[in-house]
Amino acid sequence: MNEQTAPGRVGDVRRRNLSLVMDSIARTGDAKPSRAQLAAGTGLTKAAVSSLVADLVESGLVSEVGLYRDGERGRPGQGLELSARRGVVGMEINVDYLAVGLVDLGGNLRFHSTVESRNRGLAPEKVMERLGGLAAEAIAAAAAADISILGGGLAVPGLVDEQHNLVLSAPNLHWEHEKLNPQNLLEGAPLGVRLSNEANSAALGELWYGAGRPDFLYVSGEVGVGGGVIIGSELYTGPGGSAGELGHIVVHPDGPGCSCGGAGCLETFAGQEAIFEAAGIPEGSLGQRTELLLAALTAQEPRATQAVHDAGRYLGVALASSARLMDIEAVVLGGHFAVLAEWLRPSLISSLERYAPGLLDPSNLTVSTLEHSGTLLGAAGQVIRSVIESPFEFLLASKLA
Amino acid sequence: MNEQTAPGRVGDVRRRNLSLVMDSIARTGDAKPSRAQLAAGTGLTKAAVSSLVADLVESGLVSEVGLYRDGERGRPGQGLELSARRGVVGMEINVDYLAVGLVDLGGNLRFHSTVESRNRGLAPEKVMERLGGLAAEAIAAAAAADISILGGGLAVPGLVDEQHNLVLSAPNLHWEHEKLNPQNLLEGAPLGVRLSNEANSAALGELWYGAGRPDFLYVSGEVGVGGGVIIGSELYTGPGGSAGELGHIVVHPDGPGCSCGGAGCLETFAGQEAIFEAAGIPEGSLGQRTELLLAALTAQEPRATQAVHDAGRYLGVALASSARLMDIEAVVLGGHFAVLAEWLRPSLISSLERYAPGLLDPSNLTVSTLEHSGTLLGAAGQVIRSVIESPFEFLLASKLA
DNA sequence: ACAATTAGTTTTCAATCTGAACTATATGCG
DNA sequence: CGCATATAGTTCAGATTGAAAACTAATTGT
Numbered sequence: 001m002n003e004q005t006a007p008g009r010v011g012d013v014r015r016r017n018l019s020l021v022m023d024s025i026a027r028t029g030d031a032k033p034s035r036a037q038l039a040a041g042t043g044l045t046k047a048a049v050s051s052l053v054a055d056l057v058e059s060g061l062v063s064e065v066g067l068y069r070d071g072e073r074g075r076p077g078q079g080l081e082l083s084a085r086r087g088v089v090g091m092e093i094n095v096d097y098l099a100v101g102l103v104d105l106g107g108n109l110r111f112h113s114t115v116e117s118r119n120r121g122l123a124p125e126k127v128m129e130r131l132g133g134l135a136a137e138a139i140a141a142a143a144a145a146d147i148s149i150l151g152g153g154l155a156v157p158g159l160v161d162e163q164h165n166l167v168l169s170a171p172n173l174h175w176e177h178e179k180l181n182p183q184n185l186l187e188g189a190p191l192g193v194r195l196s197n198e199a200n201s202a203a204l205g206e207l208w209y210g211a212g213r214p215d216f217l218y219v220s221g222e223v224g225v226g227g228g229v230i231i232g233s234e235l236y237t238g239p240g241g242s243a244g245e246l247g248h249i250v251v252h253p254d255g256p257g258c259s260c261g262g263a264g265c266l267e268t269f270a271g272q273e274a275i276f277e278a279a280g281i282p283e284g285s286l287g288q289r290t291e292l293l294l295a296a297l298t299a300q301e302p303r304a305t306q307a308v309h310d311a312g313r314y315l316g317v318a319l320a321s322s323a324r325l326m327d328i329e330a331v332v333l334g335g336h337f338a339v340l341a342e343w344l345r346p347s348l349i350s351s352l353e354r355y356a357p358g359l360l361d362p363s364n365l366t367v368s369t370l371e372h373s374g375t376l377l378g379a380a381g382q383v384i385r386s387v388i389e390s391p392f393e394f395l396l397a398s399k400l401a
Numbered sequence: 402m403n404e405q406t407a408p409g410r411v412g413d414v415r416r417r418n419l420s421l422v423m424d425s426i427a428r429t430g431d432a433k434p435s436r437a438q439l440a441a442g443t444g445l446t447k448a449a450v451s452s453l454v455a456d457l458v459e460s461g462l463v464s465e466v467g468l469y470r471d472g473e474r475g476r477p478g479q480g481l482e483l484s485a486r487r488g489v490v491g492m493e494i495n496v497d498y499l500a501v502g503l504v505d506l507g508g509n510l511r512f513h514s515t516v517e518s519r520n521r522g523l524a525p526e527k528v529m530e531r532l533g534g535l536a537a538e539a540i541a542a543a544a545a546a547d548i549s550i551l552g553g554g555l556a557v558p559g560l561v562d563e564q565h566n567l568v569l570s571a572p573n574l575h576w577e578h579e580k581l582n583p584q585n586l587l588e589g590a591p592l593g594v595r596l597s598n599e600a601n602s603a604a605l606g607e608l609w610y611g612a613g614r615p616d617f618l619y620v621s622g623e624v625g626v627g628g629g630v631i632i633g634s635e636l637y638t639g640p641g642g643s644a645g646e647l648g649h650i651v652v653h654p655d656g657p658g659c660s661c662g663g664a665g666c667l668e669t670f671a672g673q674e675a676i677f678e679a680a681g682i683p684e685g686s687l688g689q690r691t692e693l694l695l696a697a698l699t700a701q702e703p704r705a706t707q708a709v710h711d712a713g714r715y716l717g718v719a720l721a722s723s724a725r726l727m728d729i730e731a732v733v734l735g736g737h738f739a740v741l742a743e744w745l746r747p748s749l750i751s752s753l754e755r756y757a758p759g760l761l762d763p764s765n766l767t768v769s770t771l772e773h774s775g776t777l778l779g780a781a782g783q784v785i786r787s788v789i790e791s792p793f794e795f796l797l798a799s800k801l802a
Numbered sequence: 803a804c805a806a807t808t809a810g811t812t813t814t815c816a817a818t819c820t821g822a823a824c825t826a827t828a829t830g831c832g
Numbered sequence: 833c834g835c836a837t838a839t840a841g842t843t844c845a846g847a848t849t850g851a852a853a854a855c856t857a858a859t860t861g862t
Binding site for chain 2: 006010013015017020042043048215229231239240242245248249250253261262263313314317318321322324327354356357
C-alpha cells in the first residue's frame with residue numbers, strides 16, 4: 001500500500017488558501033489588488049481574505065502599499081503587493097560567463113551583474129570562488145536597498161541532481177559528477193540555494209516573466225542545444241530529470257556521430273559550433289565569432305546564409321517531431337536562435353510546414369524577450385515560486401526564528 | 402486576474418479524504434484492507450476512516466466482504482473492496498472490429514465480447530447501431546450478475562472532442578468531424594458514456610491494469626501508429642488533445658510523403674500497411690495478412706525479415722527522439738508491434754543503442770500483457786477512475802436520486 | 803450635513819479532523 | 833472456563849477554519 005497522497009487535515013485548507021492569495025497577488029502584478037478584489041478574484045469571502053492577508057503581512061511576504069482608488073465612490077482599498085523588501089539571488093554559470101542578479105518577490109530585477117569568464121575545463125571550486133565574488137555584490141546591493149535575501153537559485157548548463165547539489169554532467173564545461181556547495185554563496189539565507197539546469201531555468205524565466213504561455217517549448221541555443229518543456233504552467237523534467245534534450249533528437253538517421261554517443265542529432269546541425277563551422281567562421285571567442293557570422297549574414301554571404309538555412313530546416317524537423325509527440329503549440333527561441341531568428345525563421349517555418357503541416361502556427365513561434373536575464377530570473381523564480389506555493393511553511397519557519 | 406484554482410473550503414478536506422480512502426482500497430486490490438489498515442496506510446485516524454468508509458458503503462461504492470484475519474490475536478477487521486456490484490461498460494470501435502466489456506469497480510473484466518466488423522467507410526450511425534447490439538449484451542450480462550452500470554467509456558481510433566462527443570478526425574475509418582451519441586448506448590447510466598482515443602485508452606489500460614508504470618510511452622500499432630503518453634500516472638494529452646502522435650514523428654527528413662500531409666513519418670515505415678507492402682504480403686483481410694506475415698517470418702523469408710527489421714529500426718529512431726525530449730524510460734508495445742515483438746526487438750534495440758545510447762534499457766521495453774482487452778479496460782477505467790478521484794460528487798448525485 | 807457606496811472587521815455557525823477514551827471481538831494461557 | 837491481552841472499530845470533546853451576515857470605516861457627491 002504505497003502512499004503518495006498525504007491525508008487532508010483541516011489545516012490544509014488554510015495552506016491552500018494562503019497560497020491562493022499569494023498567487024493571486026503575484027499574478028495581478030502591478031495592479032496591487034485590495035483585499036476586496038482578492039476576495040472577488042479567488043472566490044473567498046472578504047473575511048477569509050482579511051485573515052489570510054493578515055498572516056502574510058505579518059510574516060513580511062506581502063506589504064501594503066498605500067491607498068488604492070479605483071471607482072468614484074466608497075472607501076478606497078489598501079493596495080497589496082509581494083514584498084519588495086524580500087529578494088532572491090539568481091545566479092548562472094555558463095561556458096563563457098558568470099552572472100548574478102537580485103530579484104524581489106514581485107519579480108523585479110533589482111540588481112544585475114555579468115562578467116566574462118572562460119569556465120570550460122576550470123575546476124568547479126575555482127568557478128564557485130569567482131561566482132562568490134559576484135554573489136557578494138548582490139548581497140551588498142540587497143543590503144543597500146534594505147532587501148532581505150530569502151534564498152538563491154543557481155543555473156548551470158548540465159544535468160543536475162538538485163537534492164544532492166550534484167552536477168551529474170555538464171559536457172560543455174567538461175564537468176562530470178561534480179559536487180557543488182552553492183549554500184556557501186549565500187550564508188544565512190533561510191531557503192538556501194537551489195541548483196537547476198540552465199535551459200530549464202530559462203524556460204521558467206520565460207513562463208513567469210517573459211513570453212511564456214501555459215504550454216510551450218523553450219529552445220535554448222547556447223554552446224549546446226537544450227530545451228525546457230513547460231506543461232500546464234509547470235516544468236516537465238521527466239522521471240529521470242533529463243527531459244527537453246532537444247539537441248539530441250534525431251533529425252537524420254544517417255547523420256554524423258554526436259558527442260552524446262548518438263548520431264544524427266539536431267546539435268550536429270544546429271549547435272553553435274556546427275553553424276560556425278558550416279558558415280566558415282574561424283576559431284575565436286564566442287563574441288567575435290557571433291559578430292563575424294552576423295556580418296556575413298547581413299552581407300548575404302552564401303556560405304553563412306546556407307548554414308543558418310540548414311540549421312533552421314533541421315530545427316524545424318525536431319520541432320515537428322516534438323509537436324507530434326507532445327502536442328506543442330508554442331515555441332520560444334532563446335540563445336543563439338534568438339540572435340539568428342531573423343535569418344532562421346524562413347527555413348524553420350517552411351520546414352515545419354513540410355513535416356507537420358498546420359500543427360504549429362508561425363505566430364506561436366516567438367523569440368525570447370528576456371535576453372540575458374532569462375536564466376537568472378528563472379533560477380531565482382523557482383525559489384520565489386516555492387514561497388508562493390507554500391507560504392504556510394515559510395510562516396512557520398519565520399515564526400520559529 | 403484569471404483564476405484557475407478554486408478556493409479551499411472546509412468541506413474540501415472531506416472530498417479529498419474520501420478519494421484518498423477509495424484510492425487506497427483500489428490500490429490495495431485483492432488484499433481487501435480493513436478500516437484500521439486504511440488508517441495506517443493513509444495517515445488518517447481510525448475515527449476519520451470509519452466515518453469516510455461509512456459514507457462510501459452507504460453509497461454502494463465500497464462493500465464489506467466479511468471478516469479478515471491477519472494477526473493471531475485481537476478482533477478481526479472487516480475487509481473492504483470497491484463494490485463488485487457496480488460496473489462500467491468499456492467499448493471500442495476499431496477499423497476491423499467492435500468490442501464491448503463489462504468492468505466492475507475493482508477492475509475485473511466480468512464480461513467480454515468482440516465481433517468482426519469492417520467499419521472503414523461505414524457511416525457512424527450504422528457503426529453505432531451495431532455497437533448498440535453489443536452493448537445490449539453487456540447490459541444483459543450486468544443484469545444477470547446483479548451489477549448496476551454506472552457509466553461507459555467508448556474508444557475510437559481518432560482524435561476526439563470529449564466535451565462535445567465529436568470525433569474530429571479518424572482517418573482510418575474515413576470519419577471527419579462526426580457527431581456521435583454514445584449516451585444512447587447506455588440509457589440511464591448516471592455517469593454517461595465518455596468518448597476517448599483508442600491509443601490513449603490502451604495506455605491507460607496498461608497503466609491501471611497491465612504493464613504500466615508511473616511514466617511510460619505506450620505504442621499502439623493498429624492500422625495507424627499511435628501512442629499514449631503517461632506522465633506521473635496520468636495521461637498527457639497536450640493543450641490541443643493530440644499528444645502521443647508517435648506515428649508522425651519524422652524519422653527520415655528525405656522520407657516519402659505521408660497521409661498526414663507531412664513527410665518521413667514513422668507510419669510510412671512502420672505502419673501495418675507499410676510493413677505488409679515491404680514484406681510483399683498481398684491484399685486481404687487483416688487476419689489473413691497477419692498470418693501470412695508471421696508465416697513468412699517463421700520461415701525466415703528475407704523480404705519479410707527485412708521489412709520488420711526496418712520497421713524496428715525506424716521505431717527505434719522515433720523512440721530515441723521521444724526519450725530525449727520527454728525522458729521516457731519505459732515503453733510498452735501494443736497492437737501489431739506486440740505481435741511482431743519477437744522479430745522486431747533486435748533491430749529496435751540496436752537502433753536505440755545507436756541513436757540514444759544508454760537512455761532506454763531494453764528491460765524497460767515490454768510488450769502489452771492485456772492483448773485485446775487493454776483498450777476496453779482503459780476506456781472503462783477512465784470512468785472508474787473519475788469515481789475514485791471524486792467520490793464526493795458521486796455521493797451527492799446518488800443522494801439526490 | 804447626509805445619502806450612497808465601497809472596504810474591511812467582527813460574530814455566529816457549520817463542517818470535519820484529531821486525540822483520547824470507550825466498546826467489541828478475537829486468541830491464548832492458567 | 834475465565835481472564836489477560838491484543839486488535840478493530842465507535843463515540844465524544846476540542847480545535848481549526850471558512851461562509852454568511854451584520855457591522856464599522858472611509859470616501860464621494862449633492
